[in-house]
Amino acid sequence: MPVNHPIYDVVVIGGGINGVGIAVDAVGRGLSVFLCEKDDLASHTSSASSKLIHGGLRYLEHKEFRLVREALAEREVLLAKAPHIIRPLRFIMPHQPHLRPAWLIRTGLFLYDHLGKRKKLAASKSIRFAASSSPLKAEITQGFEYSDCVVDDARLVILNALQAHELGAKIATQTRCISAHQQHGLWMVELQNAQGIYHVQAKALVNAAGPWVAQFIQNNLQQKSPHGLRLVQGSHIIVPKIYAEDKAFILQNEDQRIVFAIPYLTQYTLIGTTDREYQGDLDHVQITETEIDYLLNVYNAHFKHQLTRQDIFASYSGVRSLCDDESDNPSAITRDYTLAVSQQENAAPLLSVFGGKLTTYRKLAESALKHLAIFFPEMKKPWTATALLPGAENLLSVEQLIAQIMQTVSDVPFELAFRWAHAYGSRVWIFLQAVRTLDDLGQDFAHGLYAKEVDYLVEQEWAISSQDILWRRSKLGFQFSLDEIQVLDQYLLKLHLKRAQANAA
Structure with a gap:
């Protein structure tokens, strides 16, 4: 075997949050790790989120109790790991009686307060709005308030990559995986960067390509994807700051979806997100006119200060890759993750990541390493729950x-x-x-x-x-x-x- 084909325990395809999460967990357990990303770290879905570390209050309606419990517990784990890029935020939900009865919301918030461990975050409560001081329309007189967290999503990715690198992982950005095939019980991985084409070998291959996960299996590996994939576009608009309080709003809509209005970068308000099936170019995702109208209409139905298209300062869109559960409604498709391990006889395994959300990336990585443990019996135990991310060391506040x-x-x-x-x-x-x-x-x-x-x-x-x-x-x-x-x-x-x-x- 040529000496210029280094052998790694794990090669990870994809530099989004799931890819870097798996890479840092693996290298911290004593495995040799190589990660490649065809663009920049967090250059697609992982930097186009709503910037939230949250349990997903609305997922309770879809009975996703395991996902919500895991996400709620992770809020405080991640808050402790990276307090410089993650902070608590109070969310206000105006009550719309014709959409959801008060008893249902109280029940949901009670579960939200108690399903996961909550030590640092304040509990939920009922509130009333004063017509003179509230930014909401006069007819909205009561609501609810609860806690979640906000995060700099792209920096969360970069800090995990930085920690992986410092522990010995090789991080290769602007490096595309052209193909991979089995050879002598290993994956032979063909890579291309600005300098040309080169190869590495892997005892295990992790496909964390996000929206490209099924496409990578079919086109680059010449295999059949074990799961169907639903691509769902989520778009956000950014407007000048629309209210003085440092609190977010969670707005209910007639279609049973919710839209967030979140303080952003001290001088803006972030409004989103949408849910629509996506079939376009994954490298060039843009907000549609319909999405702009949708977000403006939901916002304007709640707030005194009305917005028009002229108020929109910027927008961004991302595509979430969700495991196909055959739901007719994009909003109802599960946000839970599915990990698929495939292995032919005497061949190196392939682990593919379908779905997932920013909040649960660390637990997803732990689950991925649990799947790979049979192939690496000397692998160390889970360690990331209490490990600080770069920048949190020696940080009192x-x-x-x-x-x-x-x-x-x-x-x-x-x-x-x-x-x-x-x-x-x-x-x-x-x-x-x-x-x-x-x-x-x-x-x-x-x-x-x-x-x-x-x-x-x-x-x-x-x-x-x-x-x-x-x-x-x-x-x-x-x-x-x-x-x-x-x-x-x-x-x-x-x-x-x-x-x-x-x-x-």
Whole structure:
């Protein structure tokens, strides 16, 4: 066997939340791991979520008690693992008696409070709205309030990848898996990146390609998918902040679906999501006119301040890959995950991930490793439940970290210290080392983005393009003009050339 075909215990296809979750769990158990992602980490579904770590209150109506229980328990596990990118948030549900009776909602919230362990999050309660101060329409006089969490979804992916890398996993972004086939009891995996085609071998192959999971099995492996897949588009709109409170709203609609209105990046409100069957190009998913109308109509049915299309600042869409349960209603399709292991005689196993949700990625990974345990008898025990993600180490509180940053960097604005603390946690000191003023941070690209941070993202977090930095790692894309992006692109080009020359030497 050629020496340039390294053998890994596990090769993971897909750099979304499920792929990186499985990779970090596996490498932490002593397995050698290679992960490839055809684009950037979290560049598709995992960065197009509603940014929630939640139990899924509406899933109770579909009797998905196991999923809700697992998700509720995971809220506090993940909150402890990454308090810099995850925080508690109170949700307000205006009561619409003709949609769901109060007793049904109270029962659902009682289950929501008690199905999973709840230590840090406050319990639910009934509330009344004062007509003069409530942002809701005057006829909406009462409702309910409960707890869930919000998260920077793309950074959750990146932090898991970073932890996997630091434990020894190889993370290869901008690397497409062209094909894989069995050879001498191993998977021979053919990969392609900007430098060309190369191969690695795997004792087990994990297909965590998200919306591409069935397509990968059929086209790249030349096998039949063990499960059908339903592709469901979810879209969101972003508008200027529409109410002062730092609380989210969960809005009931006539079709029995719900829409969230969530505080986002201090100055915006995020409204979503939709559910529609999707059959288009998975690499170019865009919100439809029908979805825009739907979200605006649900919002306007509840709030005094009315929105029009002119208020929409931005939008994004993602495709959820759900295991086909033959439901007629996209909203009723299970959000639970299914793991399928296939193995021919004396051949290496294939594990494929169907479905799943952001909140339960860690439990999904544990379940995946449980399926693979028979093939790796020396594998260590589960470990991720109490392991802090990068940036949570030595972090007493985000508020204290913000204060420390402002004491160290004399002229840093609060908003910048706030963003750094929430994005990087204690890892912020890697690029703030020896920084005492903003001038020490190097080139200023605008809106609080400096060369020191850019260099860190390229060197430590696999950032290559301005899109990677502005939309998935910093969320500054809303503020940057085309001219400012061009300046950043020019800097990145020079930085990549310099790194390439250093590697060649």
